[in-house]
Each structure stands twice: as C-alpha cells, then as structure tokens.
Amino acid sequence: MAMSETLSYLRRGRGVRRHSWRYTVMAWLPLIVLLIAWELTTRSGLVTPFMLPPLSAVFGRIMEDAASGDLLTTIGTTLWRALMGFGISAVAGIALGILISQYKAVRWFFDPIISVGFPMPKIAFLPIMILWLGLFDVSKITMIAFNAIFPVVTATIAGIEGVEKQIIWSAQNLGAGRKRLMWDVLLPAALPQILTGLQVALPIALIVGILTEMAMGGYGVGATMQTASRMADSPGVFAGIIEIAIVGYVLVQAMAFIRRRLLMWHPEALDATAA
Amino acid sequence: MQAQINSQVSSQIVVENLNHMYRPARGQPVLAVDNVSLEVRPREFLALLGPSGCGKSTLLYLMGGFLPVEKGRILIGGKPVTGPGPDRGVVFQHFALFPWKTVRANVLYGLERAGLPKNERLKRAQAYIDMVGLQGFEDSYPSQLSGGMRQRTAIARTLAIDPDILLMDEPFGALDAQTRSLMQSELLAIWRRSPKTVIFVTHDVQEACYLAERVAVMSARPGRIKAIVETKFDRSDPHLFKQPAFIDKVDEIWALVRNEAMLAQRLEAH
Numbered sequence: 160m161a162m163s164e165t166l167s168y169l170r171r172g173r174g175v176r177r178h179s180w181r182y183t184v185m186a187w188l189p190l191i192v193l194l195i196a197w198e199l200t201t202r203s204g205l206v207t208p209f210m211l212p213p214l215s216a217v218f219g220r221i222m223e224d225a226a227s228g229d230l231l232t233t234i235g236t237t238l239w240r241a242l243m244g245f246g247i248s249a250v251a252g253i254a255l256g257i258l259i260s261q262y263k264a265v266r267w268f269f270d271p272i273i274s275v276g277f278p279m280p281k282i283a284f285l286p287i288m289i290l291w292l293g294l295f296d297v298s299k300i301t302m303i304a305f306n307a308i309f310p311v312v313t314a315t316i317a318g319i320e321g322v323e324k325q326i327i328w329s330a331q332n333l334g335a336g337r338k339r340l341m342w343d344v345l346l347p348a349a350l351p352q353i354l355t356g357l358q359v360a361l362p363i364a365l366i367v368g369i370l371t372e373m374a375m376g377g378y379g380v381g382a383t384m385q386t387a388s389r390m391a392d393s394p395g396v397f398a399g400i401i402e403i404a405i406v407g408y409v410l411v412q413a414m415a416f417i418r419r420r421l422l423m424w425h426p427e428a429l430d431a432t433a434a
Numbered sequence: 435m436q437a438q439i440n441s442q443v444s445s446q447i448v449v450e451n452l453n454h455m456y457r458p459a460r461g462q463p464v465l466a467v468d469n470v471s472l473e474v475r476p477r478e479f480l481a482l483l484g485p486s487g488c489g490k491s492t493l494l495y496l497m498g499g500f501l502p503v504e505k506g507r508i509l510i511g512g513k514p515v516t517g518p519g520p521d522r523g524v525v526f527q528h529f530a531l532f533p534w535k536t537v538r539a540n541v542l543y544g545l546e547r548a549g550l551p552k553n554e555r556l557k558r559a560q561a562y563i564d565m566v567g568l569q570g571f572e573d574s575y576p577s578q579l580s581g582g583m584r585q586r587t588a589i590a591r592t593l594a595i596d597p598d599i600l601l602m603d604e605p606f607g608a609l610d611a612q613t614r615s616l617m618q619s620e621l622l623a624i625w626r627r628s629p630k631t632v633i634f635v636t637h638d639v640q641e642a643c644y645l646a647e648r649v650a651v652m653s654a655r656p657g658r659i660k661a662i663v664e665t666k667f668d669r670s671d672p673h674l675f676k677q678p679a680f681i682d683k684v685d686e687i688w689a690l691v692r693n694e695a696m697l698a699q700r701l702e703a704h
Binding site for chain 1: 522595
C-alpha cells in the first residue's frame with residue numbers, strides 16, 4: 160500500500176510486493192512532512208487563517224461534518240454520480256470498442272469522432288448539457304460518462320487489435336468460431352489494456368463529477384466547496400480538497416486491487432507472488 | 435478396412451501450383467510462394483526446409499487455412515482448404531498459448547470446443563499432459579513455465595484434439611539446444627505411438643534429416659520447392675548423428691540449402 164504504487168499504478172511493472180514497515184513510512188514521509196509544514200506555517204502567523212487555515216482546523220471541520228452525517232451524504236452523493244458515470248462509460252466504452260474493432264462501418268463512423276473528441280475539453284459542453292438535460296443528476300452523470308468513455312474505447316480497440324495473431328489462429332484451429340473467439344480469446348487477451356483504460360477513466364470520472372457539482376450545485380463535495388467558497392469559509396474549501404484526495408486515493412487503490420485480482424495469470428502479478 | 439482407407443485418404447495433402455502474394459501494409463506486394471506443388475502421403479513425416487523468409491511458414495499457414503488460397507489449390511483428403519479446422523493441428527514457434535489459462539485449461543480448450551462430455555475432457559487432457567511430461571504443472575500459468583514446458587503444453591493442446599495432420603512451424607526454434615534435442619526425440623516417440631501426417635517447418639538441416647522421412651528443400655524468396663530428398667534412417671539408433679550415411683545426407687542437403695541461404699541474406703540486406 161505504498162505511495163509509490165499510486166505513482167506507478169498505470170505502469171505495467173511490478174504488482175504487489177510485501178514491503179517492510181520502514182519502506183511504508185519512507186514512502187509516506189514526503190506527504191507527512193508537507194502536512195506538518197502546513198500546520199507549522201499557519202501557526203507561525205506568516206499567513207492569515209483565511210488564506211490558509213491550519214490543518215488541525217480543517218480536520219476539525221471534517222470531523223464535525225462526519226459527526227453530523229453531512230460528510231457521508233456529501234461524499235456519498237459525489238461517489239454515486241462518479242461511479243454511475245464511470246460504470247456507464249465502462250460498459251458502453253468496452254461495447255463500442257468491440258464493435259469498432261469488429262465492423263469496418265462502425266469504425267468508419269466513429270474514428271473521426273474519437274480522434275476529435277478525445278483531446279477536446281469536453282467540459283465545454285456543460286452549458287449545452289444543462290440546456291438539454293437540466294441541472295440534476297442526469298446531466299451530471301451524462302457529463303461524467305461522456306468524459307470518461309474515451310480512454311475506455313481507445314484502450315479496448317488497442318487491446319483487441321494488439322492480440323497476437325497466432326493466438327487467434329490457434330483458437331480458430333482448436334475450433335473457436337467468431338463469437339467464441341471474442342469471449343474466449345480477444346477480450347481476455349485485451350483485458351490488461353482494457354483495465355489500464357478503466358484506470359485512466361476512473362480519476363477522470365471523479366474530476367468531472369466534482370467539476371459539474373461546482374458548476375451546477377446540488378450537494379456533493381464540489382457543490383459544498385463552492386458554497387463554502389462563496390461564504391468565504393476557507394476551512395470548508397480545504398476540507399473538500401482533503402476529502403476528494405482521500406476518496407480519489409481509495410478509488411485508485413481499489414481499482415489496482417481489482418486489476419491484480421483479474422490478472423492473476425499475468426507476469427506482473429505472478430512476479431510478485433514468486434518474490 | 436473401409437474406415438482405415440478413409441482416414442488414410444483424409445490425412446493426405448496435395449498442393450497444386452500454389453502461388454501466394456505477401457501484401458505488406460506499406461510497400462510492394464512480394465511473391466512469397468511461387469508455383470509450389472507437393473504431395474504428402476498419409477502418415478508421412480515431411481520437413482519443409484529453407485532459409486529464413488523463403489515462404490516455408492507461409493506455405494504451412496496456407497495449409498492451415500489461416501491465409502486465403504488465391505492461386506492454385508490445396509487439397510486435404512481430397513477437399514480444398516477453406517479455413518482453419520481441428521483436422522489440422524498446428525504448433526507455432528512461439529507457442530501461442532492462452533496466457534490467461536492454466537496448462538490444464540489450455541489443453542482443455544479444444545476439447546470443450548469439440549463438445550466432449552466433461553469427464554471425458556478431463557481424462558483426455560490429463561492423458562496428454564502426462565504424455566508430454568507436465569504432470570504437476572497442470573495449474574501453472576504459461577508465464578510460470580520455461581520455454582520447453584510451454585512448447586510441451588502447446589503440443590499437448592494440439593495432440594489432445596487428435597488431428598489427422600500436424601502442422602509444426604519451427605516448433606523447437608525458440609528453445610535452447612539441450613531442450614530442443616530432448617523435444618525432438620520425444621516428438622518422434624509420440625509420432626511412433628500415434629502416427630500422423632506431420633509437416634515440420636525448420637531451417638535446421640540436421641533436425642530435418644533426423645526427424646523427417648522426406649525433406650522438401652525450398653529456395654530463397656520467392657519460395658519454390660528446389661528438391662525433395664528421402665531421409666529414411668533408423669531413428670532409434672543413439673549414434674545416428676555419427677553414422678556416415680547420415681552425415682553424407684546432411685552434407686547433401688546442406689549443399690542444396692547453402693546457396694539459398696546466401697541468397698536469402700542478400701535479399702534481407704536490401
């Protein structure tokens with residue numbers, strides 16, 4: 160559970176390795192130092208509490224919100240939207256990736272759309288989304304899915320097209336038809352790359368979720384931060400930042416855990432058990 | 435008697451005036467197989483020998499049905515090849531195992547597709563795993579195995595579906611010398627136990643001489659059959675490699691291949 164894992168979680172390098180507690184402390188140390196420096200700076204009187212509230216005050220706020228139950232509702236709302244959007248982008252993205260990889264007509268249609276759409280800042284669609292779908296969950300979740308689907312589609316296509324030709328041939332040789340080939344061979348072989356696409360999409364879902372909440376309100380961490388900001392409540396804003404950071408970290412770790420579980424056969428996982 | 439004749443005929447391969455253009459994504463199409471005609475007798479062990487890039491693997495893939503036959507024809511048991519099928523088992527140089535499946539699951543895959551009942555499948559898979567000497571590794575993933583063990587798995591997977599014809603594409607090319615010579619004698623032992631028509635692609639003259647009953651020597655690109663040499667020896671003789679007759683045969687085939695290999699190198703340098 161070291162930090163270095165977070166930094167390298169997209170790399171297909173090492174999987175889990177049992178680290179010593181000393182390694183764990185070392186890995187977290189920079190973050191701890193940063194937090195201590197934060198607290199000391201605020202106490203030194205160099206900055207006003209409005210510019211930077213003390214870390215202890217921010218944690219105090221989080222605790223208060225937790226006690227009143229607000230924290231659970233806020234984070235729960237954001238998570239629900241982000242994960243709904245992510246789920247839709249995962250299912251639709253993999254399905255679309257399969258269709259594009261298999262049918263020339265589908266590829267012809269979607270190729271330019273993806274080429275233009277992937278790098279485009281899709282958040283620019285926000286006013287249109289509000290106009291079409293309103294201010295509530297539907298438009299937020301649609302926006303999240305719309306942003307998160309691109310890495311899933313491209314990873315699925317790349318994964319399926321990258322499957323070694325001779326693996327496909329040997330499956331056909333052993334009697335696999337077209338459908339069997341997709342389910343038994345192409346998808347499992349592409350799974351490492353599809354999971355990488357999902358691992359890219361997940362933080363995007365969270366980011367866009369917070370952004371839409373900031374722009375449209377309606378509870379959630381983003382909306383709460385925006386309200387706090389309007390009321391010049393800086394501990395409230397910083398509390399939101401820390402909450403998002405923790406939620407994001409937990410989500411990314413959960414995803415990495417799922418990856419290790421699904422890729423038990425992969426050298427990246429087997430390496431670790433052998434060590 | 436009737437059944438035996440049928441199965442003999444079904445393992446016969448006839449290649450007639452076969453041409454194949456290799457069309458790379460970029461650049462000019464290249465003639466890879468040039469007017470090849472070849473007849474392989476049922477239960478025969480034939481080696482396709484030639485320098486790298488001579489189209490011998492392409493010829494094998496055409497027989498396997500992985501590439502479309504555009505000019506000429508290939509008949510298997512009298513019927514033209516239209517696609518891949520379990521009547522022709524294929525073993526690839528780089529194993530082409532399913533890395534997400536264990537050894538057992540790899541061997542089971544073809545049996546599942548054939549629709550065998552579960553008990554029968556498991557029994558048969560185990561028999562072939564035992565045959566290639568992988569007992570104890572049934573639940574290992576390919577990435578946990580050595581190259582030799584991976585190729586044994588691939589051979590077990592192919593033999594399990596009991597094909598009439600075995601198409602082998604430099605199956606021992608990726609293995610170290612010791613493992614290769616071990617696998618060669620094991621392949622012969624398996625072939626002796628259940629004779630199949632084997633087409634064995636290789637660029638190793640000694641390997642071709644040792645394993646095959648006939649060696650078809652191919653020319654450098656475009657691939658043609660340059661000569662077909664009979665190579666019948668007593669393969670159970672442990673000193674076969676030292677027998678003058680064997681050494682002469684290797685030399686004879688070497689002489690045929692040497693020019694082609696040099697030509698192939700020049701082609702590759704372009």
